[in-house]
Amino acid sequence: MRRSCASYSGDLAEFLSTNNQMAVRRDSLECPKGFVYVATYVQAVDLEHLATADAREALTCEVRRGLIARPRSLSPWMFYDAEGSRLFERITTLPEYYPTRTERAILAGNAHAIVAGAHGDRSLPLRLVELGAGTASKTCILLEAALRLSDDVAYVPVDVCPHALELACQNVACALPEVRIQPVVRNYVTHPLQLEPFDGTTLALYIGTSIGNFSPEEARLILRDLRVQLQPGDALLLGTDMVKDERTLLAAYDDSDGITAAFNLNILHRLNWELGANFDTARFLHRALWNSIESRIEMHLESTQEQDVAIERADLPIHFMPRETIHTENSYKFTDRSIQRLLNDVGFGISGAWKDSRGWYTLTLAYLR
Numbered sequence: 494m495r496r497s498c499a500s501y502s503g504d505l506a507e508f509l510s511t512n513n514q515m516a517v518r519r520d521s522l523e524c525p526k527g528f529v530y531v532a533t534y535v536q537a538v539d540l541e542h543l544a545t546a547d548a549r550e551a552l553t554c555e556v557r558r559g560l561i562a563r564p565r566s567l568s569p570w571m572f573y574d575a576e577g578s579r580l581f582e583r584i585t586t587l588p589e590y591y592p593t594r595t596e597r598a599i600l601a602g603n604a605h606a607i608v609a610g611a612h613g614d615r616s617l618p619l620r621l622v623e624l625g626a627g628t629a630s631k632t633c634i635l636l637e638a639a640l641r642l643s644d645d646v647a648y649v650p651v652d653v654c655p656h657a658l659e660l661a662c663q664n665v666a667c668a669l670p671e672v673r674i675q676p677v678v679r680n681y682v683t684h685p686l687q688l689e690p691f692d693g694t695t696l697a698l699y700i701g702t703s704i705g706n707f708s709p710e711e712a713r714l715i716l717r718d719l720r721v722q723l724q725p726g727d728a729l730l731l732g733t734d735m736v737k738d739e740r741t742l743l744a745a746y747d748d749s750d751g752i753t754a755a756f757n758l759n760i761l762h763r764l765n766w767e768l769g770a771n772f773d774t775a776r777f778l779h780r781a782l783w784n785s786i787e788s789r790i791e792m793h794l795e796s797t798q799e800q801d802v803a804i805e806r807a808d809l810p811i812h813f814m815p816r817e818t819i820h821t822e823n824s825y826k827f828t829d830r831s832i833q834r835l836l837n838d839v840g841f842g843i844s845g846a847w848k849d850s851r852g853w854y855t856l857t858l859a860y861l862r
């Protein structure tokens with residue numbers, strides 16, 4: 494059953510619970526595209542349609558804010574439409590892009606210790622809430638470990654991209670049908686998460702080094718918003734990419750196949766499709782640089798020439814000078830001290846940390862102080 498949900502704004506979970514005519518139907522996995530599978534039974538929801546109106550409004554606001562300002566910038570959440578999410582998935586498999594496979598290896602070797610460290614009272618149900626879940630490709634490792642410790646495990650993937658969320662639900666439902674899945678379509682940056690009360694332990698996951706895409710101030714806001722949703726006894730698992738040699742860092746953000754360049758330029762394609770802009774993407778170049786003072790990789794789009802662009806639905810004409818840039822992403826890299834400072838500032842203490850042998854990546858388990 495496809496529903497029309499043009500006025501939707503908020504949590505999918507909230508939406509589901511207030512719309513009891515919502516279909517709860519087949520238990521096969523052959524649903525049309527745009528529908529999502531929830532746990533061992535299937536709730537069919539037109540996620541694509543749900544997110545459209547909100548997403549377009551946010552896009553218009555962000556474009557007006559970022560492209561009028563100097564230097565020009567756009568927020569990295571704009572990368573993640575269906576094509577951007579697909580390109581990001583490709584990035585994660587590139588030889589130069591080490592964070593994903595490094596984190597996966599750490600999880601594979603330590604999932605039991607991590608979940609056991611978070612879930613003190615095994616008799617209680619366990620809920621894993623994942624911010625920026627993407628396709629949840631690594632989360633199954635933790636969910637499997639969770640199922641070995643508890644027979645009541647719930648998974649709440651939260652993501653701004655309904656397409657990625659749909660894949661996350663399919664992946665988890667196929668691999669681990671015992672897990673109850675409650676997907677939430679949400680931009681947790683602009684709309685802080687509101688978790689349903691839970692009678693058990695919650696392990697919040699902020700892995701995949703997504704925290705690195707926010708300024709230190711924004712990162713603190715996001716973690717504070719998350720912390721107020723947690724109860725004493727709950728935990729946070731934070732994934733952070735570490736400072737390392739510049740060559741390795743730059744290669745990870747400017748790969749030889751040009752996939753990261755395509756990912757960066759996709760923001761302009763998105764503005765063409767969704768806001769009626771007329772960017773000629775051949776007139777922009779992908780640039781990645783290491784800013785050692787701020788401890789971050791920066792991605793920019795550089796105009797190759799003087800040019801005029803119009804963004805029709807934002808009512809915005811823009812004039813670019815040659816070599817003028819749009820700053821599209823920061824990816825902050827951490828040290829043990831900066832992780833400790835960040836967590837301490839937002840009310841968490843560290844109960845464990847796991848790294849790879851080169852110390853390129855860290856997973857930190859934190860408790861509520």
Ligand code: AVI
Pocket residue numbers: 584592701702703704705706745746753756822823824
């Ligand atoms: C999603 N995020 C953690 C990625 C990163 O490494 O900062 C996004 C990315 N940008 C370019 N490559 C990957």
